[in-house]
Amino acid sequence: MNEFQERGPRRVGQVKEVTSLANPVIKDIKALTSKKTREETGTFMAEGLKLVIDALELGWTIRTLVYAKAAKGKPLVEQVAAKTVASGGLVLEVSEKVISSITRRDNPQMVVGIFDQRWTTLRDIHPKPGETWVALDRVRDPGNLGTIIRTVDAAGASGVILVGEATDPFSLETVRATMGSVFAVPVAKATAEEFLAWKKGAGVSVVATHLAGAVDYRTIDYKKKPVVILMGNEQSGLPDMLAKEADALARIPQSGRADSLNLAVATAVMLFEARRHILTLSETR
Structure with a gap:
């Protein structure tokens, strides 16, 4: 067990004032910028009062709440602090210098929460009719994810x-880009082989975008089965072993000089089209 895990239980329920960057708990929190530390502790950092409130409302376990002195006394901050203490967490009131150091920002959010990670197990995913999932092959960019x-x-x-091998959904950059949706969206991880084995028994239709895609994404039937939108890596696209197992290879028609779309943009285009088909079907029933 590492120092971050060992120190937590000894300070359960306490509210502590911290002004020094050398404080060992602050050092442990700052270490969460490292993927290795996040994996070892099973925790991650989320910035902003709204994100912390959303996480608590959705039942996520908070280990540590950090707020700047300037936020002290604000009703919502006090409520979140009370909930943290009630759940056995640690509350730190810190200087702006400390919270800037934690978040690596000159103008930081006034509230930061340290939460337990939460992963969905692939074998527990049993898509139902009308559901849409997104599968991402080796996504690399935290902003895209x-x-x-x-x-x-x-x-x-x-x-x-x-x-x-994908970028970490619980990295500070990824969590920032989710704007809090990381707390509302189940995330699973699998090898390519595990994903293909799951596909065979899950009763899903896998629709992938691919350079060899011959079908206009708007003409695909997204309604027969639960849909998995499969998207390839930002640089190399989808490997043949995954592409050949897809039920449809789609293309997004483009004009102009650009020959490709950003991964997040392409995923949004595919996702909203699939959801449009499915929602239109449910409305006609």
Whole structure:
């Protein structure tokens, strides 16, 4: 067990004032910018009062709440602090210098929460008719992943499956890009082989975008089965082993000089088209 985990239980329920960057708990929190530390502790950082409130309302476990002195006394901050203490978490009141150091921002959010990570297990995903999932093969950019999670939330889709070696959905950059949707959208991870094995038994239709796609994405039947929109890596696209297992290879017609779309934009186009078909079908029933 590492120092971050060991120190937590000894300070459960306390409200502590911290002004020094050398404080060991602050050092542990700052270490969460490292993927290795996030994996070892099973925790991650979320900035902003709204995100913290959303997370608590959705039942996420908060380990530590950090707020700047300037936020002290504000009713919502006091409520969040009370909930943190009631759940056995640690509350830190810190200087602006400290919170800037934690978030690596000159104008930081006044509230930061440290939460337990939450993963959905692939074998527990059993898509129902009318559901849409997004699967991302080796997504690399935190901004893309965060934007896609936010888009999945906005479109009313069911979740995200990360295939292969992907960027961390709980990195500070990804969480920022989700604008809080990381707390509302289930995320699973799998190898390509695990994903293909799951596909065979899940009763889903996998629609993938591919350079060899011959079908206009608007003409695909998204209504027969639950849909998984499968998107490839930003640089190399979708590998043949995944592309050949898709039920449809789609293309998004484009004009102008651009020969491709940003991954998050392309995913949004595919996702909202699939959801449009499905919602239109439900409205006609």
